[in-house]
Amino acid sequence: MTKGEKGIAILGAGIFAKEAHLPALLALTKSSTPPxxxxAVYSRSQPSATDLAAFSKSLLGLATPPDVYYDVSSSNSDASNASESLDALLARDDISxxxxILPITLQPSIIIQALKAGKHVLSEKPVAASVAAALELISTYEKEYKPKGLVWRVAENFEAESGYQLVGEIVKAGKVGEVKTFKATVVNYIDKDSKWYKTPWRTVPDYQGGFLLDGGVHTIAALRTMLPGSFTHLSAFASLSKEYLKPHDTIHSVVRGGTGNSTYHGIIELTWAHPTPTRPQADGIIITGSQGYISVNTVYSSSGGPPVIRIKTTRLVKVDDKEKEEVDEEEVVSKGVEAELASFFKAVEGKAEDGLGEPREALKDVAFIQAGLESEGKEVDLEALVKG
Incomplete structure (x- = not known):
């Protein structure tokens, strides 16, 4: 089917499509490189797809709403193999x-379906529900579809955050010396009224780790963006504090990373089971080097604006043969989803790539969470795990 100039489609009509991807597309339309x-939009049900199309028209200022595709109509009749099905959407040659943006366990099959149809794909994190599933998916892409010039990237917005990338540049430039240790703490409170918990596929997760996999990969992606070298080993314990967050809601881990003589170690604490909505001022990341340290904190706006990544670099410098502390502070507005989309569109156009969204890098995030869930205090070789 031909309908004119090449465009894109959104597959999935959930919260993140509305609250993150569409606003990011809007921001890019106002940039020098519009998307x-x-x-077209697709969802399993006709009402949710229609709602997303209407919302897209309003937010993006479209003359007409995107075309709607779905599996089940409002009358519960099957739309399979009909003109409104996902197959019909993927058959359109005006969608490149x-x-x-679909449930974790559903994404791999849809990714392959889209690649088979000759479409470039940006899929939401995590890359897959397990290391084994991710390795199979990546292998299929690299053997069958990458050689055809098709682009597949994983949308990990923390990796794309310019604030975290700035920290990585500070570390790489040696401004705090050689990295020795780090600590990352994430404390979340999720109750049954949370919009994230109410998402049906999260309420009864059929994948390991629950919110730890869904949300924990963000923290790991941020750390691999900031720290030198990949994590190599892990020892951890996982637990469940709230029954409705099963199978697990908390991981405490000790980690080693780096290569050769430049290794470091640290602690990562992740929980979605804090007992009260009011949380201690514990969230944050500290990277300690031989000559100083960097603290990284995300500050959320009470007015609903985008979060701000606050970076404070403290180091010892010599002044008149005496050592004194030098402090640099910077705040970077969060625009990760916008950045990952812009990167993907550039990759599709064949322009110089920045390395964002590489599936094998996203695999490392899933491997960390899986290892943390399975370790039971035993050391896990993360490099061996990602090799399969």
């Missing part, structure tokens, strides 16, 4: 790329 036109 391809949004031509799709954004896959």
């Amino acid at each position: 391809p036109a949004l031509k 790329a799709v954004l896959v």
